[in-house]
Amino acid sequence: MENTETEDRIVTLLKEKFTEDFISSETPYQFLTIHLRPANIISIIRFLYTQEKFQYLTTLCGIHYPELKSISVMYQLHNLVENKRIRLKIFLPEGKPEVDTLTTVFPAANWMERETYDFYGVTFKGHPNLKRILNVEDMIMFPMRKEFPLEDQTREDKNNAMFGR
Amino acid sequence: MQEVKEIVPGQVTHKEEKQYTYLNLGPTHPATHGIFQNVLKMDGEIIVEATPTIGYIHRAFEKLAERRPFYQITTLTDRMNYCSSPINNMGWHMTVEKLLKIEVPKRAQYLRVIIMELSRISDHIICNTIIGQDVGATTGFLYLFQFRERIYEIFEEICGARLTTNIGRIGGMERNFSDKAWDKLYKWLEDFPPALQEFANLLERNRIFMDRTINCGPLSVDMALAYSFSGPNLRAAGVDYDVRVMNPYSSYEEFDFTVPVGTQGDTYDRFMVRQHEMRESLKIIHQAIEKVKKEPKDIYKANVPEFVLPPKEDVYNNMEALIYHFKNVMGETDVPKGEVYHCVEGGNGELGFYLISDGGRTPFRLHFRRPCFIFYQAYPEMIKGTMLSDAIITMSSMNVIAGELDA
Amino acid sequence: MEPVALNGVKVAESPDGIEGAGFFATSLDKAVGMARKNSIWPLPFATSCCGIEFMATMGSHYDLARFGSERLSFSPRQADLLMVMGTIAKKMGPILRQVYEQMAEPRWVLSVGACASSGGIFDTYSVLQGIDRIIPVDVYVPGCPPRPEQIIDGILNIQKLVENESLRRRDSAEYKAMLNKYGIE
Numbered sequence: 001m002e003n004t005e006t007e008d009r010i011v012t013l014l015k016e017k018f019t020e021d022f023i024s025s026e027t028p029y030q031f032l033t034i035h036l037r038p039a040n041i042i043s044i045i046r047f048l049y050t051q052e053k054f055q056y057l058t059t060l061c062g063i064h065y066p067e068l069k070s071i072s073v074m075y076q077l078h079n080l081v082e083n084k085r086i087r088l089k090i091f092l093p094e095g096k097p098e099v100d101t102l103t104t105v106f107p108a109a110n111w112m113e114r115e116t117y118d119f120y121g122v123t124f125k126g127h128p129n130l131k132r133i134l135n136v137e138d139m140i141m142f143p144m145r146k147e148f149p150l151e152d153q154t155r156e157d158k159n160n161a162m163f164g165r
Numbered sequence: 166m167q168e169v170k171e172i173v174p175g176q177v178t179h180k181e182e183k184q185y186t187y188l189n190l191g192p193t194h195p196a197t198h199g200i201f202q203n204v205l206k207m208d209g210e211i212i213v214e215a216t217p218t219i220g221y222i223h224r225a226f227e228k229l230a231e232r233r234p235f236y237q238i239t240t241l242t243d244r245m246n247y248c249s250s251p252i253n254n255m256g257w258h259m260t261v262e263k264l265l266k267i268e269v270p271k272r273a274q275y276l277r278v279i280i281m282e283l284s285r286i287s288d289h290i291i292c293n294t295i296i297g298q299d300v301g302a303t304t305g306f307l308y309l310f311q312f313r314e315r316i317y318e319i320f321e322e323i324c325g326a327r328l329t330t331n332i333g334r335i336g337g338m339e340r341n342f343s344d345k346a347w348d349k350l351y352k353w354l355e356d357f358p359p360a361l362q363e364f365a366n367l368l369e370r371n372r373i374f375m376d377r378t379i380n381c382g383p384l385s386v387d388m389a390l391a392y393s394f395s396g397p398n399l400r401a402a403g404v405d406y407d408v409r410v411m412n413p414y415s416s417y418e419e420f421d422f423t424v425p426v427g428t429q430g431d432t433y434d435r436f437m438v439r440q441h442e443m444r445e446s447l448k449i450i451h452q453a454i455e456k457v458k459k460e461p462k463d464i465y466k467a468n469v470p471e472f473v474l475p476p477k478e479d480v481y482n483n484m485e486a487l488i489y490h491f492k493n494v495m496g497e498t499d500v501p502k503g504e505v506y507h508c509v510e511g512g513n514g515e516l517g518f519y520l521i522s523d524g525g526r527t528p529f530r531l532h533f534r535r536p537c538f539i540f541y542q543a544y545p546e547m548i549k550g551t552m553l554s555d556a557i558i559t560m561s562s563m564n565v566i567a568g569e570l571d572a
Numbered sequence: 573m574e575p576v577a578l579n580g581v582k583v584a585e586s587p588d589g590i591e592g593a594g595f596f597a598t599s600l601d602k603a604v605g606m607a608r609k610n611s612i613w614p615l616p617f618a619t620s621c622c623g624i625e626f627m628a629t630m631g632s633h634y635d636l637a638r639f640g641s642e643r644l645s646f647s648p649r650q651a652d653l654l655m656v657m658g659t660i661a662k663k664m665g666p667i668l669r670q671v672y673e674q675m676a677e678p679r680w681v682l683s684v685g686a687c688a689s690s691g692g693i694f695d696t697y698s699v700l701q702g703i704d705r706i707i708p709v710d711v712y713v714p715g716c717p718p719r720p721e722q723i724i725d726g727i728l729n730i731q732k733l734v735e736n737e738s739l740r741r742r743d744s745a746e747y748k749a750m751l752n753k754y755g756i757e
Contacts, residue, residue, distance in 0.1 A: 029263060029505045057393050058508075059517060059534040074519070074532075076506065080390075080404075083411055087506070108393035111542045119227070134220035134571055135698060136663050143228060143697060150228050152697045157690075192667055193617060195646040200619050200664060221664040222619050225696040240693065247621035291624075310631040317628070327628075328717050329621055568620050571661075 006084060007032045010052060018044055031087060038073075038090040042100045045075065045088070049105055054079045054086060060102065060112040062120035064094075066146045071097045071120050097122040119144035185213060188553070192221050198295060198560075199567025201541075210552050215545040219538075219570055226572040230531040234496055235261050235472070236335060238531070243329040245533065246569045249288035249512040251280045251320070251332045256509035259414055260518040261335050261472075264505045269467050272460035273337035274416040278453045279350070280323070280332060281415075281509075282446040286357075287316045288512030289397075289439040289446075292564040296436055297368055299561045300377050305364045312360055315353050322346035334473045337466025350454075358447060365440060375433060382547050382559030384430030392543040395536050396514025398563055401438045402430030408510040419456070420449050432562040471498040496526030513537050513564055537569040584610060605735040608652075608678070610640040612727070612734065615651035617671065619658030622685035625717040626657050634720035639727055648674040653730060654707075659687035660700045672707045673756060677742045680733065682726050683709045686716045708750060 011025045014034065021044065023035040036044060048054040054077035063072040070091040078085050092099060101124040102109035113124045114133040121142035124130055132139065141148055151158070186207045192200040200221040206214040226245065230238050242253040255277050262269060269277075290313050294306040317327040323346050324332040324339065333339065342350075368374045384394070389402040399406055407424045409417040425441035427434030466473065470489040479486035492498050502524045508517035517534030540563065548556040587606060589598030618626055629636045630644075645651040648671050660668055672681070683703055686692035689712045691701035703709060710733055713726035741747055 028503050031506060033504070056390060058515070059519065059532065059539075061519065061532040063521065063530045063532075076519075076534075080406055080411075085506075106393070107391045108539055108542065111538065115538075132220075134223040136220075143225065148228075148697075150225070150232055150697065151695050152699075152701065155695075155701050157701065158695060192664065193646070193671060195644075221661055221667070222659055223661050223663065223698045224659055224694045225698050229694070229696060244621055247624055291627075307632050310628065311633060314628065314631070314633045327719070328625055 006082075010048075010086065013051075014044065017047065031085060033087040033089065035089050035091070038092055038099045041075075041088070041090050042102060042105065045077070045102065046105050048077060048086070052079065053081055054084070056080050057102070057106040057108050057112075058085070060109055060116065062116040062122055062144070063089075064120060064145050065091075066094075069094045071122060071145075073099060073116060073122060075102070092122065098125060099123075100125050101127040103127060118142070121145070183208065190556075192218075199565060199570065201565070201567060201570060203545075205553070205556075207553070212548050212551055212553065212556055215548055215556075217541070217545060219541070221571070222567050223571040226533065227531060230528055232527060234526045235500075235528070236474075236493075238528070239331050239333075240329070242533075243331055244568055245535065245572055246288070246512055246516070246537070246566050247328060248291050248566060249284040250328065250330045251284040252288075252509060252511050253516065254330060254332050255281055255415070256507065256511070256516050257518055258333050258335050259509065260505060260507040260520050262467075263507050264501065264503060264520060264522055265335070265469070265472065266501075267336050267467050267469050267472075269337055269415075270460075270464045271416065272457060272464045273466055275453045275457045275460070276338055276342065276465065277333065277415050278417065278420070279450055279457075280320075282449045282453070283316055283319065285510075285512055286443050286446050287313050288564075289443050292512075292562070293368075293436055293439050294364075296378075296432070296558060296562050297374075299558050300374060302368060302374070305367055308360060309364055312353070312357050315349070315356075319346060319349045319353065322349060334466060336469040336473055339466075341463065341465045350450075354447070354450065358444075361440075361443060369437065369440065378432040378436060378558065378562075380429070381432040381555045382551065382562065384543070384547060386430075388543065388546065389430060392540060392546075394514065394540045394543070396511065397435060397438045397442060398430070398540055399514065400425065401427035401434035403428055408508050408515050412508065414507070414509060420452050422449050422452075432558050435562040500524055500526070508534065511536060513566070513569065514540065533572055535569045535572055537565050538572070541565050541570060601739055604739060605737065609731040609734040612639075612641055612652045612680075612730065613643050613645045613650065614641050614653040614655045614682075614727075615645055615648060615671070615675070617654060617656045617658075617668065619656075619660065619664065620687070622657035622688070622717045625720060626655070626684070626723065629720040629723045634724065636724065636727065639724070639731070641727065648672075649676055651675060652678065653680045653682055653727075655682045655684055656688045656703050657684040659685075659692060659694060660703050661698050662700050663698070665700050665706055668703065669706050669756075678734075678737070680710045680730055681707060682711050682713065682730055684713045684715075684723055684726065685718060686714055689714060692716060706754065707756075708754060 015022050018040060021037040021040050025034045056078040058076040058078045060075050063074060065072060071094055072089050072091045075088045101113060111133060113127055116122050117130055118132045118135055119142060188205045188207055190205055191202040202218040204216045205212050226241050229241060239254050239257055242257045243250040245253050290309045294309050297305040320330050321327055323342055324330050384402045386403050389399050403426060405424050405426045410424060422445045425438050427438050474493055475486040475489055480490045500522055502522055504521040506517060506519045508515045514536030516536060519532040520528055521530040523529040548559055587598045587602035589596055616626055628634060654672060654675060683689045687694060688703050691699050711726050711729045713722055715722050
């Protein structure tokens, strides 16, 4: 898909400034998506915040790619003044998913990172309060990972055979 | 011999530890609208610190969505912001249409706009009347709930359900609006504005209400943007970000409406922004009805038999329809791979759906960008230094809905 | 003969008994049952969508107050009927149990909606598959969400249970055994 002018400009800028971290860029469904290495993601976002005015954090979530053996964290930023959106994805190793916290740039990332920790086990270094937020506190597993089953395995009243599982 | 200390009048001779009370607000509480807990550290009547705990109604929507085909996820989206379920449904359908590159006919888009604005009005009725009830004015609640019942009746005529509507299908609506639905809608459009005006007369310029709610839980623009607020709460703080204007969907760019914006972001501003939004929604519904009249009468969905179940008469009589029915239910249709993000203006702000499809029958990953979850983070900041009763109405004016908070 | 008050309004049926000038004698069970059934104070434990349908039931269109439930009590000590409306997650379970234990006898439980009755559409790891796993339930109202008429029907069934309950039921060994099954003293 062809990028617009500003999208090309942002991609070139990022390629120049953060050459080792830049992996690839694409525009699925007219939405600029950039894949990056996790080491300097916070400086990249801060650069986009100050230079390119992406000062609104739309969302932050985790994605589990079992065949790539990695857990990805997706950040979506929005420039409200010029109405531009950008998506940044970083890929962390499944065994030890760790990345710096975004709460220094966007306070809104606080609960979003807690939710990603709760669901995928991604540790955000420097987070003020990295505890589980939606599940019960003493849960050991990370439920959104693909290997975790959806249903409560201890229930007896719902017959799996009848429900097509 | 003991040394005698000189006593100076007015000097504090020993410091007393400041004693705080810890008050547990929730999860079961009459005034919190939904189950979430706040442990308040209080210095007398003033709140010093608040520690929120959520997740008491976590139903694992995102995990459930990985197990369901696209048309079954609509029933999940119903139950997120259950006060305005049609908006969630339409947002989800538009996300899937974006993924599958389906073009929805104009008339179906206008019908969708009518339904979304009706549900926005129904959500704002709940929020504003409950603000009234929390400050002690129950009358508005009882007056306007009658009209909410009539909105439910209109939804029932269209899709069969009152609250968790599952309205619309991928590519449009499931059936055309019946004549009875149109009659009910016209009658409601006549009767509702005077009732809304009556409710406004009770509270909008009421001295007691204004004294109670002005400067209660104020929100500055910087804090609102830092905490990613959206929707009426952000607009009350002064930023005119409305997804219908910024990223128009479903032909909203053809409609003429203003976006009300407040100044201080306090409870009164949030109440008034929602009042004005209800009036704007009425304008949009009138315009949509005019536009629908100009389109051919029998179009209500796009022709995408691979993704929508065909009508039963065709399934029993027509070979093609039978095959499409089978392919649809068994999941044999080809779905393109890709990732798409679509957002709509929900009752509380930007409701976004981030969908990654891997070509299978069910999504690979579906993430709901829920506005309530994101802006509720700022609540402990907003109530620092206020009194308990102000904290209660700040929470009710933010319109936090537990289903959307926990998802 | 149908009891009719002065201005033609139909009043509740009085139980069988012996009537005379200035007195009415009936059995205590029936009198207490009639008084209890027409003045049930509910505790609305509304968690999700069914709670909104409950708000509609309390509104003026479907008015629940005319069945005697005018005063909603949010304090368990003063409530008779625990109406659990909406999904109960495993995180919420202990709290529901605590609220139930704090209610004073006689108490009844109405489970409104599919989620409270059996977990509903949420067959997941975080949702309690029915509140009858932790507290005893008297009447189940199915639906997702149930229409206000169904909720009223549930209340009427509770009224039938209340009316016909023996005064000694709460002290009986059978009742205590049932509570023990749930681990409630």
